[in-house]
Amino acid sequence: MSSIIDIAFPYRRRRSYGAASFAFTFLVLFMEVEILAFVGVAIAARQLQLWWDLQPIVFPTACLISLAASAVFWWRARSWSKHRVETLEAWARGGTTFGQQLAQKRD
Numbered sequence: 001m002s003s004i005i006d007i008a009f010p011y012r013r014r015r016s017y018g019a020a021s022f023a024f025t026f027l028v029l030f031m032e033v034e035i036l037a038f039v040g041v042a043i044a045a046r047q048l049q050l051w052w053d054l055q056p057i058v059f060p061t062a063c064l065i066s067l068a069a070s071a072v073f074w075w076r077a078r079s080w081s082k083h084r085v086e087t088l089e090a091w092a093r094g095g096t097t098f099g100q101q102l103a104q105k106r107d
Contacts (some may be wrong), residue, residue: 017077026070033062 004024037058041051051058 009082017074022070022074023075025073026066029069030064033065034058037062 038051039056041054042048
């Protein structure tokens, strides 16, 4: 059984960034955009009806923003996850070992 942390950060379990992580990132970003629009229009401007009337515009915009950001994050996470796992394993062995490995890579 996986927790939300394992879905959001699959490198902790040495797994690749898959569909569940992509969907989780998409949903989090989507909710953030919707909440930001709600705070801006319904709370700050005190126009709850306007926020509801703007949903045909806000909903697809939030979907596009979230989809684009999730796709970029997925694209970057493919190589980032591998590097992140290597770095975490090096740190787990000790800071001196990690520094020595960096020095050896430079030589």
